[in-house]
Amino acid sequence: MMKHSVIITPEHVLVDGNPLMHNEKGSASLTELYRNHIGDYPKFFKMDTLSKLGFIASELLLNAEGNRSFEPREDRAVILFNRHASLQADTAYQATIQDPDNFFPSPAAFVYTLPNIVTGEIAIRNKYFGETSFMVIDDFDEKIIIKNLENAFQDPITKSIIGGWVDCSDEEHFEAKMFLMEKEI
Amino acid sequence: MIVCVAHNIISPLGSNSAENYAAVKSGKSALRKYDGLWGLPEPFVASLLDRNAFTDKRYTIDEQIVIASISKALKQTDIDVKSSKVLFIISTTKGNVFLLDKNENVFPQERIRLGVMAREVTKHFGNPNEPIIVSNACISGVCAQIEAMRYLESGEYDYVVVCGVDVQSSFIVSGFQSFKALSPVECKPFDANRQGLNLGDAAATIIYTKKDKVNDNEWVACRGAIRNDANHISGPSRTGEGSFRALRIALGDLEPEKLAFINAHGTATPYNDEMESIAIERAGLAGVPVNSMKGYYGHTMGAAGVLETIISMQAVDDHNILGTRGFDTLGVTHPLVVSNQNRATEKRTFIKLLSGFGGCNAALLMAKGGLK
Structure with missing residues (x-):
C-alpha cells in the first residue's frame, strides 16, 4: 500500500502530489531543499549527486510520514532503481585517473562509484538495519518496480519500504520518483 | 522449493x-x-x-x-x-x-x-x-x-x-x-x-x-536475507550488525550442527574479516567451519556471490570443506574454525555470506535435498 510519494526533478518538487516551492533550479535546488527542509546533517555536502537526490527524497517522504524517531529498526527496507547506476560519480572518478601525468585517484570520489551507496546513506541517517538494495533497469517501468517491491515483502521482517526510482546522469540531470510503501496485512 | x-x-x-x-x-x-x-x-x-x-x-x-x-x-x-x-x-x-x-x-x-x-x-x-x-x-x-x-x-x-x-x-x-x-x-x-x-x-x-518435490541430490536455495549496518558507507560495522542479522535469518531454526561450513566473504582486509568473526560469533556459529575463496580467485565482485555458491555446492557434493588458501595463523578476535587444508564432511547445508560498501550484508542458506 502506497503511503507517501515524492517527485524531484531539476525544475519541480512534488510531495504527495503537492508542489513544494523553491527558487533554485538544477543542482542548486538540492542544496536549497536541504537548507529549507533538513539542515541538520552536514554529511549531505560530501555526497555525490545520486546520494543527495535519494537522501532528500527520503527525508521529504519521512517528514510527510511524521513522528520521526530515529530509533534503530529492522522492519524498513530501502530498495531503489535507476537507469544510469553511478555514472555521475564514475565520470568524476575517471577524471582523477584519465591523465597519466596527473594521476591522483581519489578515494573520496571512488566510494561513490557504486549506486547502492545512496541506500546506505539513507540507512545510516535513519538507523535502518533492514534490507538495502539497488537495481538497474534501462527504462523507468513502474510495473517492474512495484512488482519487485511487493516481492521484497517475502522477507520475514520487512513491513515497509522506501522504494522507487532515483536517477542522475550528471549534476544537472536527475529524477527521483520515490515512495513509502507498507505491507498489506 | x-x-x-x-x-x-x-x-x-x-x-x-x-x-x-x-x-x-x-x-x-x-x-x-x-x-x-x-x-x-x-x-x-x-x-x-x-x-x-x-x-x-x-x-x-x-x-x-x-x-x-x-x-x-x-x-x-x-x-x-x-x-x-x-x-x-x-x-x-x-x-x-x-x-x-x-x-x-x-x-x-x-x-x-x-x-x-x-x-x-x-x-x-x-x-x-x-x-x-x-x-x-x-x-x-x-x-x-x-x-x-x-x-x-x-x-x-x-x-x-x-x-x-x-x-x-x-x-x-x-x-x-x-x-x-x-x-x-x-x-x-x-x-x-x-x-x-x-x-x-x-x-x-x-x-x-x-519445484514441489526435490530429490536428495538437488540443491535448494532455502532462505536468504539482506541487512544494513546503518553505520558507515565504506567501513564495516564494529558489531557486525548487518552481517549478524542476515546470518540469523538465513540460519532460522536450523541447528548450527547441520551446517557443513560458512563460506564467508573473507576478503582478507583487516576490517572485513574481523567484522565477519564478530557477526559469526554473535549468531552462535563460532563452532562451524569457515572458509574463503579469495585466495583462489581474488575478489570477483559482482560474480563472487554466484561463483562462491557454486564452488560450495560442489564441495558439499564431494563431502569436502575446502581449505582457505593463504590462511596460516588465525588473526581475528573471535576463535573461528579456519583451515588451509581440505577436510571431510558428511553434512549437506552451508551458508554463503557477503558484505559490501554501502554497509550492506547478505546471507543465503543452501541445502542439498532441501531442509528435512
Whole structure:
C-alpha cells in the first residue's frame, strides 16, 4: 500500500502530489531543499549527486510520514532503481585517473562509484538495519518496480519500504520518483 | 522449493564448474603479480582472464563471458530461453565501466549503461523480458539469487537465469589502491598477517526454478536475507550488525550442527574479516567451519556471490570443506574454525555470506535435498 510519494526533478518538487516551492533550479535546488527542509546533517555536502537526490527524497517522504524517531529498526527496507547506476560519480572518478601525468585517484570520489551507496546513506541517517538494495533497469517501468517491491515483502521482517526510482546522469540531470510503501496485512 | 537446475563458472581457473572446482580442490590459484599493466603506476596482484582470448568484436569482454557462461549453463537444460516465463538477472558492480576511458572507442558509449549491457545479453538469447541488474556492491551475487527466489515464489516466472560478472580494469584497481585496500602479495583471509584483498575476473551462472518435490541430490536455495549496518558507507560495522542479522535469518531454526561450513566473504582486509568473526560469533556459529575463496580467485565482485555458491555446492557434493588458501595463523578476535587444508564432511547445508560498501550484508542458506 502506497503511503507517501515524492517527485524531484531539476525544475519541480512534488510531495504527495503537492508542489513544494523553491527558487533554485538544477543542482542548486538540492542544496536549497536541504537548507529549507533538513539542515541538520552536514554529511549531505560530501555526497555525490545520486546520494543527495535519494537522501532528500527520503527525508521529504519521512517528514510527510511524521513522528520521526530515529530509533534503530529492522522492519524498513530501502530498495531503489535507476537507469544510469553511478555514472555521475564514475565520470568524476575517471577524471582523477584519465591523465597519466596527473594521476591522483581519489578515494573520496571512488566510494561513490557504486549506486547502492545512496541506500546506505539513507540507512545510516535513519538507523535502518533492514534490507538495502539497488537495481538497474534501462527504462523507468513502474510495473517492474512495484512488482519487485511487493516481492521484497517475502522477507520475514520487512513491513515497509522506501522504494522507487532515483536517477542522475550528471549534476544537472536527475529524477527521483520515490515512495513509502507498507505491507498489506 | 527453489531449486538449482544448472550452473557454470568462467574464470582464469576454468570454463566450467567442474574444472573450477577441481582446480580449487587441488589448491590452484590464478593470482599473479602485474607490474605496469594498463599503465597503472603501482603493481598489483590479481586473478585475470587472458584478454587476448576474447576476439568477438560485437561484445565487450564482460558481455562475452556472460554470454558464454549462460550458454554453457543453458546447455545442461531443455529450457526455452525465448519464453516470457524466463527472467534474466545480471549481478555486476561495474559492468563495462572501462568504456569511460577516453582511449576506448570500439564500442558505443551507451554500452556503459548496465541496462544496455544486459539487453545485449538477452537479445543474444532471444529472451523477451527486460533484464534486471542487481548492483548492490560486493553482495550483488547473493542479492541476485534472493531476487530470483522471490520472483519464482511469486509465480511470475518458471525459470530465472542469474549471472554474476565483473572484469577488472584500471578504474577498479586504481580505486581500490587509492583506498589502500589491496594486498601487495597473494591475499591471506582471516590470517594474522593479512594485508588486504586481491581482485579477480569471473562470470558465474546459476539457473533456478520452483519445484514441489526435490530429490536428495538437488540443491535448494532455502532462505536468504539482506541487512544494513546503518553505520558507515565504506567501513564495516564494529558489531557486525548487518552481517549478524542476515546470518540469523538465513540460519532460522536450523541447528548450527547441520551446517557443513560458512563460506564467508573473507576478503582478507583487516576490517572485513574481523567484522565477519564478530557477526559469526554473535549468531552462535563460532563452532562451524569457515572458509574463503579469495585466495583462489581474488575478489570477483559482482560474480563472487554466484561463483562462491557454486564452488560450495560442489564441495558439499564431494563431502569436502575446502581449505582457505593463504590462511596460516588465525588473526581475528573471535576463535573461528579456519583451515588451509581440505577436510571431510558428511553434512549437506552451508551458508554463503557477503558484505559490501554501502554497509550492506547478505546471507543465503543452501541445502542439498532441501531442509528435512
